[in-house]
Amino acid sequence: MSYPKVSIVILIYNAKSTLGEVLDKAIRSALNQDYPNIEIIVADNNSSDGTYEYVN
Amino acid sequence: MLIKNKYSDKVKVIRLLKNYGYCLGNNLALKYVSKDTEYILFQNPDAILAKNCGVDVIKCDIERDELGVADADCAVFTEVLEHLHYYRALVALVRISRALRVKGHLILTTPNIASLFRRLRLLLGKQPIYKYHVREYTVDEVLEMVREAGFDVVKAYYSIVNDLTHIDAEHNDYLKISGYRDLIKVAVKRSTKLNILRALVYPIVKLVPSLRQLIVVIGVKVREPSVKPFERWG
Numbered sequence: 238m239s240y241p242k243v244s245i246v247i248l249i250y251n252a253k254s255t256l257g258e259v260l261d262k263a264i265r266s267a268l269n270q271d272y273p274n275i276e277i278i279v280a281d282n283n284s285s286d287g288t289y290e291y292v293n
Numbered sequence: 294m295l296i297k298n299k300y301s302d303k304v305k306v307i308r309l310l311k312n313y314g315y316c317l318g319n320n321l322a323l324k325y326v327s328k329d330t331e332y333i334l335f336q337n338p339d340a341i342l343a344k345n346c347g348v349d350v351i352k353c354d355i356e357r358d359e360l361g362v363a364d365a366d367c368a369v370f371t372e373v374l375e376h377l378h379y380y381r382a383l384v385a386l387v388r389i390s391r392a393l394r395v396k397g398h399l400i401l402t403t404p405n406i407a408s409l410f411r412r413l414r415l416l417l418g419k420q421p422i423y424k425y426h427v428r429e430y431t432v433d434e435v436l437e438m439v440r441e442a443g444f445d446v447v448k449a450y451y452s453i454v455n456d457l458t459h460i461d462a463e464h465n466d467y468l469k470i471s472g473y474r475d476l477i478k479v480a481v482k483r484s485t486k487l488n489i490l491r492a493l494v495y496p497i498v499k500l501v502p503s504l505r506q507l508i509v510v511i512g513v514k515v516r517e518p519s520v521k522p523f524e525r526w527g
Contacts, residue, residue: 241331241332242327242329242330242331242332243330243331243332243333243334244326244327244330244332244333244334245333245334245335245336246319246322246323246326246333246334246335246336247335247336248318248319248322248335250312250318263336264304266336267336268303268304276303276305276326276327276330277303277304277305278305278307278322278325278326279304279305279306279307280307280308280309280318280319280321280322280325281306281307281308281309282309282312282313282318283308283309283310283311283312283313289306289308292304292306293306293308
């Protein structure tokens with residue numbers, strides 16, 4: 238059975254200060270899908286609180 | 294702990310050079326999606342944050358489900374209407390109206406099917422509606438639905454933002470676009486039919502707002518919607 242690729246886009250802005258571990262939970266939630274062929278794009282909307290450094 | 298270290302190549306992290314807001318930010322992020330991707334899901338971590346803070350998060354299919362609240366202050370319904378089945382568009386607006394308190398506000402945006410760009414595409418024998426949209430509307434159609442759903446229209450206008458930004462450009466060039474001069478530069482650098490058309494059309498839509506691509510409507514709820522959508526639409 239073939240599984241077409243699904244991309245999950247998570248857009249974040251100043252998420253380090255507001256979301257903290259919730260951001261981690263959001264990414265884990267996306268990763269823990271049963272579906273095997275996924276990729277996750279975490280897009281930082283030019284945060285000013287160090288979010289990009291946190292996830293990168 | 295750094296997320297990239299935890300998940301390595303399973304997670305691709307990108308940084309946009311400006312804060313583009315939710316809708317355009319998501320659009321820009323699509324430039325980094327793999328070429329073999331067939332489906333895209335947008336996940337909003339704010340919903341998880343809200344839940345953690347004790348805010349009720351409602352997940353629903355607005356074409357099928359009621360929202361289950363009746364006292365919300367404001368509904369931001371941007372770039373959604375065009376993705377709904379046209380039999381369900383009014384249904385969705387009625388459901389939003391029911392979820393708002395009287396005097397609650399609605400902010401709605403949707404593409405203008407009567408835009409110059411759409412008209413030119415049709416003249417060229419092309420489908421004018423964007424391929425992922427079910428239906429697009431004229432401003433009169435939107436206003437009629439908004440009023441039928443129990444709102445008074447506070448303001449309705451055509452925004453020029455999409456005429457400036459819906460072009461085919463390198464990521465870095467795209468991020469620098471802030472005016473017509475930048476649009477011309479992109480069209481010269483990458484002379485696709487789309488970019489040339491955008492560049493030609495822009496001065497006209499700058500002068501004639503009704504030919505712009507984006508409809509913006511702000512409404513205030515003044516009465517409970519009386520329409521019974523399922524009886525009306527079957």
